[in-house]
Amino acid sequence: MEVSFENVKHFITLADFTPKQVLWLIKRSLEIKSELKKGNKLPQYFSGKTLGMFFTKRSTRTRVSSESGWACYGGHPMFLGKDDIQVGGGEPWKDTSIVVSSMVDCILARLGGHEEIEILSQYSSVPVINALTAKFHPLQILADIVTMYEHFMPNYESIPSGDLPLPMFKNFKVAWVGDANNIINSMLVTLPRIGIDLAVATPPEYQILDDVAKFANENSKATNPNYGAVSYTHDPKVAVKDADVIVTDTWISMGQEDEKERRLKEFAGYQVTEKLAKEGGAKPNWKFMHCLPRKPHEVDDEVFYNSERSIVFPEAENRKYTVMAVFEMLMVNAKN
Secondary structure (H helix, E strand, O other), X not given: OOOOOOOOOOEOOHHHOOHHHHHHHHHHHHHHHHHHHOOOOOOOOOOOOEEEEEEOOOOOHHHHHHHHHHHHOOOEEEEEEOOOOHHHHOXXXXXXXXXXXXXXXXXXXXXXXXXXHHHHHHHOOOOEEEOOOOOOOHHHHHHHHHHHHHHHOOOHHHOOOOOOOOOOOOOOEEEEEOOOXXXXXXXHOOHHHHOOEEEEEOOOOOOOOHHHHHHHXXXXXXXXXXXXXXXEEOOHHHHOOOOOEEXXXXXXXXXXXXXXXXXXXXXXXXXXXXXXXXXXXXXXXXXXXXXXXXXXXXXXXXXXXXXXXXOHHHHHHHHHHHHHHHHHHHHOHHHO
């Protein structure tokens, strides 16, 4: 199915993409994974092309998936940590963007404040990919969705999808139990628009950003019967009622280490356990997801290491195929 990416320059937030475009990225990710698992070589689209990778925060999955994914197309990934470039010495992102984009073919950036990626994309002459900011982590949510299709709709190819690349979810619920952070922000602007009900449980001290909540509410079942419902609570047991998937993330992100003692108190009762899911009434075959790295206070070992319950490692592997779909979308489809 043809899906247009005309006039798409960057990949900053999934709120910028239509449901049809999001589902194209998911379908293409699944196709790329299938091709690589069969041992097939992909077109060498990026032979002689360089990916500039700005990382001001450490990373495992994002770095490995991005470097290996770009190399699959014959390209050269160039890792640039904060101590490798002059941003660490005070050079503005504007200047860095202008200079580096004149020498590379694409930029992928894992940064701090969201305004940094906005500046980077504003002044870049090549596509910019958001590999994480404090506000959004769109690449992670693509991997989450791919994992949901694999585990809950493995027969997606045989299900009618109308004019969409993939069938939307129906009667499917994701429960978020955790911080009001970049992961749930990205889920809120994406999951309801592909039919997924999303219940959000955060402690009272942690509120979803107003603009994110506004976008989610205006793009949910309240305005479109094909979209998923969005709900908010401070009680994890309420959120997990009838959930197919329970998701959490770190309670203490990089840079918040001095808040650890206070945060652990505020998140009391938020650890994902079999007991929480049972008492809250999650569906019997519910699955657990986490973007990693995980701490035991977020989810206990019984859930995390139970291969019948936890799908965190397939979820992590799928980070590679989804970033590759984004590479193709920006470097091939958007330019045709």
